Amino acid sequence: xxxxxxxxxxxxxxxxxxxxxxxxxxxxxxxxxxxxxxxxxxxxxxxxxxxxxxxxxxxxxxxxxxxxxxxxxxxxxxxxxxxxxxxxxxxxxxxxxxxxxxxxxxxxxxxxxxxxxxxxxxxxxxxxxxxxxxxxxxxxxxxxxxxxxxxxxxxxxxxxxxxxxxxxxxxxxxxxxxxxxxxxxxxxxxxxxxxxxxxxxxxxxxxxxxxxxxxxxxxxxxxxxxxxxxxxxxxxxxxxxxxxxxxxxxxxxxxxxxxxxxxxxxxxxxxxxxxxxxxxxxxxxxxxxxxxxxxxxxxxxxxxxxxxxxxxxxxxxxxxxxxxxxxxxxxxxxxxxxxxxxxxxxxxxxxxxxxxxxxxxxxxxxxxxxxxxxxxxxxxxxxxxxxxxxxxxxxxxxxxxxxxxxxxxxxxxxxxxxxxxxxxxxxxxxxxxxxxxxxxxxxxxxxxxxxxxxxxxxxxxxxxxxxxxxxxxxxxxxxxxxxxxxxxxxxxxxxxxxxxxxxxxxxxxxxxxxxxxxxxxxxxxxxxxxxxxxxxxxxxxxxxxxxxxxxxxxxxxxxxxxxxxxxxxxxxxxxxxxxxxxxxxxxxxxxxxxxxxxxxxxxxxxxxxxxxxxxxxxxxxxxxxxxxxxxxxxxxxxxxxxxxxxxxxxxxxxxxxxxxxxxxxxxxxxxxxxxxxxxxxxxxxxxxxxxxxxxxxxxxxxxxxxxxxxxxxxxxxxx
Numbered sequence: 001x002x003x004x005x006x007x008x009x010x011x012x013x014x015x016x017x018x019x020x021x022x023x024x025x026x027x028x029x030x031x032x033x034x035x036x037x038x039x040x041x042x043x044x045x046x047x048x049x050x051x052x053x054x055x056x057x058x059x060x061x062x063x064x065x066x067x068x069x070x071x072x073x074x075x076x077x078x079x080x081x082x083x084x085x086x087x088x089x090x091x092x093x094x095x096x097x098x099x100x101x102x103x104x105x106x107x108x109x110x111x112x113x114x115x116x117x118x119x120x121x122x123x124x125x126x127x128x129x130x131x132x133x134x135x136x137x138x139x140x141x142x143x144x145x146x147x148x149x150x151x152x153x154x155x156x157x158x159x160x161x162x163x164x165x166x167x168x169x170x171x172x173x174x175x176x177x178x179x180x181x182x183x184x185x186x187x188x189x190x191x192x193x194x195x196x197x198x199x200x201x202x203x204x205x206x207x208x209x210x211x212x213x214x215x216x217x218x219x220x221x222x223x224x225x226x227x228x229x230x231x232x233x234x235x236x237x238x239x240x241x242x243x244x245x246x247x248x249x250x251x252x253x254x255x256x257x258x259x260x261x262x263x264x265x266x267x268x269x270x271x272x273x274x275x276x277x278x279x280x281x282x283x284x285x286x287x288x289x290x291x292x293x294x295x296x297x298x299x300x301x302x303x304x305x306x307x308x309x310x311x312x313x314x315x316x317x318x319x320x321x322x323x324x325x326x327x328x329x330x331x332x333x334x335x336x337x338x339x340x341x342x343x344x345x346x347x348x349x350x351x352x353x354x355x356x357x358x359x360x361x362x363x364x365x366x367x368x369x370x371x372x373x374x375x376x377x378x379x380x381x382x383x384x385x386x387x388x389x390x391x392x393x394x395x396x397x398x399x400x401x402x403x404x405x406x407x408x409x410x411x412x413x414x415x416x417x418x419x420x421x422x423x424x425x426x427x428x429x430x431x432x433x434x435x436x437x438x439x440x441x442x443x444x445x446x447x448x449x450x451x452x453x454x455x456x457x458x459x460x461x462x463x464x465x466x467x468x469x470x471x472x473x474x475x476x477x478x479x480x481x482x483x484x485x486x487x488x489x490x491x492x493x494x495x496x497x498x499x500x501x502x503x504x505x506x507x508x509x510x511x512x513x514x515x516x517x518x519x520x521x522x523x524x525x526x527x528x529x530x531x532x533x534x535x536x537x538x539x540x541x542x543x544x545x546x547x548x549x550x551x552x553x554x555x556x557x558x559x560x561x562x563x564x565x566x567x568x569x570x571x572x573x574x575x576x577x578x579x580x581x582x583x584x585x586x587x588x589x590x591x592x593x594x595x596x597x598x599x600x601x602x603x604x605x606x607x608x609x610x611x612x613x614x615x616x617x618x619x620x621x622x623x624x625x626x627x628x629x630x631x632x633x634x635x636x637x638x639x640x641x642x643x644x645x646x647x648x649x650x651x652x653x654x655x656x657x658x659x660x661x662x663x664x665x666x667x668x669x670x671x672x673x674x675x676x677x678x679x680x681x682x683x684x685x686x687x688x689x690x691x692x693x694x695x696x697x698x699x700x701x702x703x704x705x706x707x708x709x710x711x712x713x714x715x716x717x718x719x
Contacts, residue, residue, distance in 0.1 A: 021125050024132040026116040027179075029091040029104045031139040032080045034111050036066055046082055053084065063090070075134050090119075095131055098123025110186045115205075172262035173215040173719055181219040183209065184244060188223055191240035200243060204519055210244075211251050214719050217266060220244045221273065221291070228287040242290055249298035254467075255719060256300075259617025262719075271295070271306045278309045293354050299497070307360060332370060339376045346500070348382035349550050364389070365397035372401035377412060380405070384418040387426055387434065388547040395430050395547070403437035406444060413449035416441050418553060420448055424565040425538055425552075427545050451562040457483060459530050459559075460513075460522040463671070464657050466611035468492060468649070472530060473522060474500075474555055475509060484509045485555045489533060491653060494541020498551030502558065521608075523671055529663035532569060533656065534561070539568035571652045572692055578658065578685035586682065595683045596690060600701015602672070602679045613709035618642065623714040631715075635707035639697045643707060650703070651691040658684035 037046075049064050064082040066089075071077075076095030083090055087108065092101045104116040121128070187206050194200035202210070210216060224241035227234065249270070255263035274291055277283055283291075292310060295302055342348050352367065372383045383405075386398035402419060405411050416438070423434055460473040468491025476482020484504035490496040516522060534552075541548055556564055585591060603609050622642055626634040643650075662681035664671040672679050690700060697703040 021121070021129060022116075022118055024129045024136075025091075025093070025100055025102050025118060025121075026104065026113060028078075028093065028132045028136055029089070029102050029116060030106070030111075030113050031136045032067070032078065032091055033089060033104075033106045033108075035139045036080060037108050037111075049082065050086065069135070069138075075131055078135050087114075093128070093132065093135070095123070095127070098125075098128045098131075100128055107186065110182065110189070112182050112186045172265070173213070176213075176215040176218050180213055180216050183213075184216050184219045184223060188227075188237065188240045188244060191243055192234070192237045195236035195239065200240070201515060202243075202247065207247070207519075210248055212719070214248070214252055214255070214263070214266065217245075217248045217252065217270065220248055221270065224291060225277070225283065228283050228290075238287075238290075242294060245291070245294045246297045249294055249300060253298050253300050258615055259620075260719070261617070267295075267300055268303070271303045275306055275309050296353060304360075335367070335370055335374060335379060339374070339379055342378060345378055345382035345385055346550060346554050348379060349385045352382075361391050361393050364391070364394050368394065368397040368401045369404070372405045372410070380410060381412055381415050381418075384415050384422060385550045385553065387419070387422045387430070388550050388553075390547070392427070392430065392545070395426060396433060399430065399433035399437055403433065403440055406437050406441035406446065408444065408446050411441050411446050413447055416446050417448040417451070421553065421556070421562070421564075425542065426547050427542055451557070451560060454558060454560040455483075457559050459525050459527060461525045461529065461533070461660055461663075462520045462522040463608045464491075464653055464660065466609070466613055466615070468653055469496070470533065470656070470660075471516075471520070471522065472533065473513070473516070474559055475513065476504075479506070481505055482509060483558050484512065485551065485558065487534070487537075487549075487552065487555065489537040491656075492540060492649070493544060494537050494539075494546045495534075495548035495552055498549035498555065500551040500554040500558070502554070521669070523668040524665040525660070526663040526665060529659050531561075531564070532659060535564055535567040536569040536656075538564060539566040542566045543568075569652065569655065571648065571655050571688065574659075575651070575655050575685055575688040575692065578655075578662075578682075579689050582682055582686075592686060592690065595679075595686045596700055596702070598679050599683050599687050600705055602683075603702050603705050606673045608673070613706050613713050614638075614643070614646075615710070615713060619710060620714050623711060626711075627715070631708060631711050634711045635704065636698065638707045638710060639703060643697055643703060643710075647691050647697075650706070651688045654684050654691060654702075655688040658682075658688060 046064070046066065053062055062084050066080045066082050067078075068080075069078045073096060076093060079090075079092045079094075081090040081092075082088075083103070088103065088105050090101065090103050093099070098121070100121045101119040102116060103119055105114040106112070107114055187202060187210075190206075191200045191202070220241065224238070224245055227238040227241050230237075249267070252263045252266055256267060274288065277291070278288055288310070292302060292306065338348055338351050342351060348371070352364075368383055368386050371379045371386075374380055383398055383401050387395050389395050389398065402411065402415075419434060419438055419441075423431060423438065426434070456477045458473075458475040458477050460475070462471040464470045470489045472487045472489065474483055474485040474487075476484070481503040483500070483502055485500035486498065487495055488497040538548060538552075540546075552564075555561065579587070586595070603612065619638075619642060623634060623638070626637055629637070658681045661671045661684060670678060672681075672684075687700070687702060691697075691703065697707075
């Protein structure tokens with residue numbers, strides 16, 4: 001649900017207090033509407049009025065008073081009004097000590113608010129919250145899980161007064177509520193209605209809500225289990241629940257990567273619940289496997305205990321397979337089945353990845369050897385792609401399989417070309433056995449295939465967010481169908497994710513790009529930046545032991561990425577090179593100071609940088625010890641300590657942002673905004689250099705703003 005506020009005459013003590021009041025007023029609006037439409041007579045009255053209004057063609061000119069409740073003077077007057085726009089309502093609450101008015105959009109069938117805003121408010125905030133709670137209690141919908149003591153504590157914190165230092169604002173999310181359950185049901189139905197579309201997707205507001213509500217994982221899981229057990233079964237609804245499950249598991253995994261203990265505990269509990277489902281025979285094996293593969297889609301490792309349970313869960317899954325039985329009972333039948341249903345080695349690996357989390361490493365290693373010995377060329381050509389497996393043991397097994405089949409009859413020129421390309425994408429410890437296989441193949445007369453001619457493509461790239469993540473898009477430029485592919489690069493990790501569809505209908509490409517552009521503007525980019533960003537990400541993955549997704553190779557072959565190797569960006573040298581291009585008048589101390597001031601001002605004004613702050617367990621642990629300090633003092637401590645230790649990380653982020661902005665093609669909207677607070681790629685290049693220098697971070701406006709945001713985010717209790 002979108003919550004917004006218009007200007008009022010209230011002197012808000014903080015954004016948190018405003019949001020807390022908004023929460024209560026909108027919850028009261030929901031309760032009023034649920035109560036009104038619970039009676040058929042009232043529902044019919046509103047429907048009849050809407051029909052009359054439509055016939056008169058007077059949309060926007062009329063309203064209808066639906067209910068008015070009075071409890072003067074103690075609790076004031078509550079009014080519910082229907083507005084001209086369909087399913088739009090106004091709720092006002094008036095009292096001697098305050099007056100409030102909200103407008104909402106309400107889904108009558110699902111009993112949920114789709115959007116809402118505070119139109120006006122004046123008076124006593126605390127009194128308004130108490131009165132709103134009274135009316136919700138009268139309406140039988142006081143489902144907030146907050147008592148009066150909790151209200152007082154939150155208002156005290158919102159007012160900036162000292163909170164209880166023993167309180168852990170970074171603790172685990174609360175229990176899911178009835179409202180959470182209603183919300184996920186609404187989202188599942190919305191996705192269900194999109195089942196005929198190529199790419200069903202959540203709205204930005206729904207995506208934001210899921211990020212703010214990690215506990216919704218549990219009603220989503222319950223919804224998926226219920227859909228799987230329903231008679232008759234609605235497969236489209238089941239797919240909708242799985243989409244929600246994939247989304248929320250991925251969001252929680254992000255928090256786990258930032259060191260949030262509660263996130264790891266939730267992912268463990270999710271797997272424990274699947275183990276219980278398997279033991280209770282609640283679901284058939286295929287549906288249970290879908291719930292497990294959701295972990296794989298979210299890049300969450302499957303616990304050995306869950307894998308063991310699934311391996312023994314009966315027909316349709318491996319079934320208590322011992323290593324000596326694996327070839328006959330599992331590997332060979334699976335390979336034979338895949339051979340009948342795939343058209344490329346990339347499809348082979350994609351199919352294998354669906355069950356990779358269920359299969360022990362030992363069995364997946366067997367598969368590398370069996371694929372290499374397969375009579376079907378498409379299966380043999382999948383072996384080089386297994387060099388990119390997340391498990392080092394599987395990667396080594398793939399290299400050994402290539403060595404054993406390094407001959408013209410069993411190793412194709414295309415496979416050798418791919419093995420040579422991937423040699424620079426895998427950790428250095430994995431390279432010796434692969435190098436041996438490549439030498440052996442060449443000695444026996446296998447010549448690598450040439451990289452094919454590629455068509456012209458449109459390249460797009462999003463801005464870099466505060467976690468160092470950036471999305472790249474590769475799009476076919478002409479034809480009824482074309483390439484539709486993407487990469488997610490993550491600073492310090494490498495290539496986080498990738499996908500590639502070589503022959504997507506043009507209409508689907510246009511629709512998907514338009515949807516993505518609404519979420520994050522991604523301008524067209526010169527090829528030079530793509531090459532730098534991808535190779536920097538490959539190098540980061542090599543250093544961290546994270547090989548890229550096989551989709552990267554498929555993209556490289558489509559857009560002529562033959563030269564993509566593990567080339568780490570030299571931040572110091574590159575920032576100096578860019579700065580050296582600037583005219584002398586932009587390099588005086590006064591000019592540099594002015595540039596740093598511009599970037600600081602720009603950061604506070606540009607929504608593209610809203611996520612530019614630190615957010616991990618180490619930061620929160622440190623700031624937890626500084627709660628007695630005010631924001632300014634805590635920010636200075638952060639600047640002098642932890643942020644100073646992370647200079648190189650932020651310098652690389654600023655440099656990549658500079659190179660990105662410089663590479664935006666002519667005719668695109670200004671990548672760094674417009675107006676008096678806009679900056680240029682030159683400012684970001686100078687910023688990168690200065691962050692790496694000995695200049696105190698307190699003198700760099702961007703870094704002081706990042707420190708303040710970091711303190712604020714930590715104290716907000718955000719997940």
